[in-house]
Amino acid sequence: MPSLSPRPDHTTAEANRRGPLATPAEVAEYLGVPVKTLYQWKYRGIGPNVHKVGRHLRYRWAEVDAWLNAQAAYDLAV
Secondary structure, rough: OOOOOOOOOOOOHHHHOOOOEHHHHHHHHHHOOOOOHHHHHHOOOOOOOOOEEEEEEEEHHHHHHHHHHHHHOOOOOO
């Protein structure tokens, strides 16, 4: 029988404080966008990675932060 090891910690202290999973409403508030925008991003495949838990959508905070950091690469300010 395989031993169950604890899940690895998230990469940021902020992600640990918030907990492992977030609802679309929590992520929308964090990013400052409407929930509808998150659904559009999911449909287009351009937003943070989203997971289905049963019939519910959930986000991992570490993935949201990683996606947000990657958006900085597209900064148009010169």
